[in-house]
Amino acid sequence: xxxxxxxxxxxxxxxxxxxxxxxxxxxxxxxxxxxxxxxxxxxxxxxxxxxxxxxxxxxxxxxxxxxxxxxxxxxxxxxxxxxxxxxxxxxxxxxxxxxxxxxxxxxxxxxxxxxxxxxxxxxxx
Amino acid sequence: xxxxxxxxxxxxxxxxxxxxxxxxxxxxxxxxxxxxxxxxxxxxxxxxxxxxxxxxxxxxxxxxxxxxxxxxxxxxxxxxxxxxxxxxxxxxxxxxxxxxxxxxxxxxxxxxxxxxxxxxxxxxxxxxxxxxxxxxxxxxxxxxxxxxxxxxxxxxxxxxxxxxxxxxxxxxxxxxxxxxxxxxxxxxxxxxxxxxxxxxxxxxxxxxxxx
Numbered sequence: 001x002x003x004x005x006x007x008x009x010x011x012x013x014x015x016x017x018x019x020x021x022x023x024x025x026x027x028x029x030x031x032x033x034x035x036x037x038x039x040x041x042x043x044x045x046x047x048x049x050x051x052x053x054x055x056x057x058x059x060x061x062x063x064x065x066x067x068x069x070x071x072x073x074x075x076x077x078x079x080x081x082x083x084x085x086x087x088x089x090x091x092x093x094x095x096x097x098x099x100x101x102x103x104x105x106x107x108x109x110x111x112x113x114x115x116x117x118x119x120x121x122x123x124x125x
Numbered sequence: 126x127x128x129x130x131x132x133x134x135x136x137x138x139x140x141x142x143x144x145x146x147x148x149x150x151x152x153x154x155x156x157x158x159x160x161x162x163x164x165x166x167x168x169x170x171x172x173x174x175x176x177x178x179x180x181x182x183x184x185x186x187x188x189x190x191x192x193x194x195x196x197x198x199x200x201x202x203x204x205x206x207x208x209x210x211x212x213x214x215x216x217x218x219x220x221x222x223x224x225x226x227x228x229x230x231x232x233x234x235x236x237x238x239x240x241x242x243x244x245x246x247x248x249x250x251x252x253x254x255x256x257x258x259x260x261x262x263x264x265x266x267x268x269x270x271x272x273x274x275x276x277x278x279x280x281x282x283x284x285x286x287x288x289x290x291x292x293x294x295x296x297x298x299x300x301x302x303x304x305x306x307x308x309x310x311x312x313x314x315x316x317x318x319x320x321x322x323x324x325x326x327x328x329x330x331x332x333x334x335x336x
Contacts, residue, residue: 001137001141072141072144075171076169116148117148124150
């Protein structure tokens with residue numbers, strides 16, 4: 001339950017997601033949920049989204065939406081403001097606070113040891 | 126029900142609550158314990174709330190979740206209604222130790238009060254530990270003069286004025302165990318047994334209403 005980042009996705013089309021933490025490749029998934037162990041802080045999490053071909057008409061509407069985001073079982077949707085998508089599209093090289101992925105790219109977020117505490121303070125105080 | 130729910134929290138869940146207690150930003154000192162709300166009704170807590178709700182007795186709904194770290198033994202009180210929930214039907218109190226360093230017990234008495242009240246002032250504890258409960262005296266609880274059990278007094282309750290305990294009988298002496306819930310009706314008077322200095326007594330406390 002601890003040191004765990006969990007994301008729930010809503011997907012249109014098939015997406016292939018590689019999970020990298022602190023430059024270590026952990027696993028690969030096409031599922032709607034992903035649970036990422038964070039072994040040390042800061043944890044630089046990267047989700048590598050691939051599978052969309054810009055040349056195939058059927059893929060035009062494909063997307064992956066990050067519906068829910070949990071850190072240590074706590075629901076912190078506003079963590080999305082700390083993420084960035086770096087895409088392979090020349091017009092959209094960097095998209096901050098990205099929760100709707102419709103381009104191939106790397107979604108990044110850094111989790112620190114005090115990230116939960118900061119989120120709690122923002123909500124409670 | 127007065128008794129236990131074994132394995133109310135798994136070891137992983139106990140670890141989680143110990144972590145949560147550490148990072149909670151707003152702890153208050155009540156004079157007997159450090160306390161924090163768990164913010165059980167906030168959206169960020171929804172998964173843990175669902176987990177706790179699945180562990181309590183059927184037909185009950187959680188109305189309070191607190192985390193506590195005791196440093197002094199408390200006085201006699203009930204966890205009945207206070208102003209904001211006076212129309213609720215009182216459920217149970219669930220007290221779940223998450224970190225302890227000794228043998229501790231909680232004493233549950235036979236007498237009840239639907240309202241949250243405490244005998245702390247009469248017991249010589251003043252306002253320590255009291256945040257929202259009304260101070261009452263023996264007359265309010267209609268306590269008779271039957272002498273309190275001497276053996277139990279000497280073993281567990283020597284921090285309290287013995288004469289004030291007359292008229293009370295013990296329903297159960299509940300022993301603390303990490304992850305196990307001690308359960309009693311909120312209206313039943315209860316208190317912690319005496320304990321020494323510099324102890325670790327960290328708990329999760331849940332109160333419920335009937336629904």
